Amino acid sequence: MSRLKAEHLYKVFGTRPEAAVKRLEGGADRDELRADGTTAAVIDASFEVEAGQIFVVMGLSGSGKSTLLRMLNGLLDPTAGRVLYDGQDLTALSPRELRAVRSRGISMVFQHFALFPHRSVLENAGYGLEVQGVPREEREQRATEALELAGLKGWETSWPDELSGGMQQRVGLARALATDADLLLMDESFSALDPLIRRDMQDQLLDLQTRLKKTIVFITHDLNEAMRLGDRIAVMRDGRIVQNGTAEDILLRPANDYVASFIQDVDRSRVLTAGSVMIAPGGGDSAREILAAAPATVGAATPVAELFGPFARSGAPVAVVDDRGELAGIVTRDRMLAALGDEPAAASADEPREAVIAGA
């Protein structure tokens, strides 16, 4: 069972939202509704997030991604549809039960940090625990640990306005981690930071994730960020999820022109992996010969960018091996250039990718 599941979520603002949902289900589009003074922020969004996964929702501003996120912890009530958290329908809970879920199960990290300026760093980090009613001593201990995880050891007695943006967001992260909530909702959490700090924070999040194995829903408008962080990525446009897949799916098989135009600027060499561009070894060479001739032997998860060096030394194909060290396929220089040169059709022909998507 997936940890978090959204089923046909709608959020419509304005008069008579239920009627608007009916019309949307009947095929009306967003602009028709807007003429009537209703705004459909999220339309028919469905997805599942597995435990331990980072699920990125990517879209430009106004695409409805923040609204979608706020329905996941009940800050906004869906106009239609359900949110299942560990199989529990959040939309059916009483306000009190919903608060209990938010307090213990789901925490949130905000775009502009949303730190309480009248509380010290430690008090901010311990806020969620305070709401839970954890006694002071335990609260402070756990908040200190969370701050340490976020890389803020020694800043406990400082005040939020004394910290840089990146450090403030670390406090925000610590506050979310301190409650031991399993699901983290991150709303453009790194967008307000400058690029270097942002990269740092992304690395730290990935690093934390290998240790803590949280389930994370991450909102961003930055495709590179989405590709870097996301185990799975949902691309939103005008309130709808237009594509839901892995970074490579999106890169190699954009669902439509919109997604395709989006991915133009992505550094493909860092997203594409050897496994996704490899082809079956051709000719009569045995696996042993291929391995011997190859300038390098890499795993399937190796980014294409790391193949540039070997190709610079030799024109022979690079060997790709599986977990047991057996030859899985080869990457030729031509194949790699074709993949980097945005020829999705060529890449998709023989890949077993669909199976992965279906299994996700």
Next chain:
Amino acid sequence: MPRIHFGQWVESAVHWLQTHLNWLFDAISAVLTGAYDGLNAVLGAPHPLLMAGILAVVAWWLRGLAAAVVTYAGLALVDSFGLWDAAMATLSLVLVASVLTLAMAVPLGIWAARNRTVSGALRPVLDVMQTMPAFVYLIPGVMFFSIGPMPGLIATVVFSMPPGVRMTELGIRQVDGELVEAARAFGTTPRDTLVRVQLPLALPTIMAGVNQVIMLALSMVVIAGMAGAGGLGEAVYAAVTQVDIGGGVESGLAVVILAIYLDRMTGSLNERVSPLGRRALAKAAATARGAAYATFLRYRPGTAVATVGVVVLALVAGGMNLTGGGGKDSVAAGKNVGQGKRIKLGYFPWDEAVATTYLWQNILEDRGYKPDVKQLDPGPLYTALAQGQMDVQFDSWLPTTHKRYWELYHDRLTDLGTWYGPTSLELTVPAYMKDVNSIDDLKGKGGEFGGKVVGIESSAGNMGILNNKVLKEYGLDGEYKVVSSTTSTMLAELDRAYNKKEPIVVPLWSPHWAYAKYDLKKLKDPKGVWGTGEQIHTIGKKDFVKDFPEAAGWMKDFKMSEQELASLEAEIQNGGKGKEKQSARRWLDAHPGVEDKLAPVAS
């Protein structure tokens, strides 16, 4: 457009409330007057200089040494003006009113911040409260609660509430929406969101509202002085109505000193109370630490030290009260008719009223009563007498000038007879207006007089006659306009015109000291429109004779000749403001036998 009788509806509603909800008003009045009296007793108990010390320690705690020194100096000045008791009464009223206001305004503001409908409904109500002239509800206040601190308290609460509500609402709405969302996202209940996030962050704005509430309360308390609220308001009002410029400035200055003190203290309280303020304070202290020369001036005692200081001073004050005091001169044996009974004498600032009231205050004191003297406007005074909140007054002009009040309340009043008469009402010009001898002569001279008659309070009976009869009968109503002002303004205007020999015509009456001070001419009234002279009556509350049989007997026999009255008024004029009682005492001493004649004691 048909006439909509809104005023009448309100009036009948007021009467209905008066008859049916009297118990409620009495209960409210009892609680609030109790709070006011209690606080006043506490603030007024210590010796003025000790109390000033306590207030100075508070200033030291909140703002530092310089503020404490200035506070002490300012309050000592108030004491030297002889306004200490009045200032403490005002401070009590302001504090009680502010606490009451905030107790209502802050919850209302919170409610409005969380509910758009409430906010929308509240806005016009607040506008009305803020802009409706205070007198409009000051008078109904007197009807419900009688004179004294209550109507003033109500008027103050009404007037000072809007900024409290608005600033609270604004402060809460201003809190960053993302912070509120963050609180919700961590499962905070709405109540806790308010207490832990919204209120602490809104506190600076709310404290600015508190500051506004207190300042408005102070400004209103002065107006409330006119409805018998006492304190500095009464001192200002009394000084102004008697053209006592020096006294007015002194009591006005006392108001200003209190205002500045309260303003600065509430402003600094924010720093001590709100978490953000405390942080700013700590930061400032950290940066200032380098500058050693000012540490002494900047030193502020901690809360604990300040509390100890206040308590020590309060204990000293308590000790002194135990040992001191009690030295009251006793009444000559055999003349103690009153047995310490309180008797409330009311007057409005007309000279013969002042004269007779202070005369009787001296006499009644000699006879063992405890007379309280209070200045009020005629309307509130008659209302108070009718409700039994006042016992007696000496300046009821009947049957004309106070006809309205008499008709309204005569079945709830006791007429103790006349002591002076007949009086006369007239239009008066300075004697240098050679060719104006009769009201008829005013015709065609409108230009010369600027087309106006400088009148007195529009509520005065002679103003009614002047407007409705005199001008019409003599065909002057297109040519002259009666400007209503106050008696003191009229007299000041007369003084000004007289000194520059400018033309002026004013409504005046006899007896009046102005005839002795200036060379004036009463205009003849060939048509007899002003009516025949009036009698000045002594009017008591309904049960006056029952409650004060001896005093009632004396007052029924009370008579004064024009010479006696003139010399008494002159004595009081010469004695100056604030010394009326001593002046009347001097007059009594100079006229031996009068006292025993006015208040004979069977021996």
